[in-house]
Amino acid sequence: MKKVVNGWKRADGERRITALKLEVDYELATLYEAMLENDEEKKNECKQRLEKLRQELIRLSI
Secondary structure, eight states: OOEEEEEHHHHHHHHHHHHHHHHHHHHHHHHHHOOOOOOHHHHHHHHHHHHHHHHHHHHHHH
16 A cells, blocks of 8 residues: 555656646746846746745655
């Protein structure tokens, strides 16, 4: 039973990592647009979201 649960958790974690990578790509594109527009508020928001995503990726990768 433990093997089944661990396998399920691992698969779920791998799916979340994939989703996080897509979210990071989207945020990077949004940050790029903010940089082109010279929108400081939008840049800071993107940087904060990217930091949260980075921390979650690190937590899931360990």
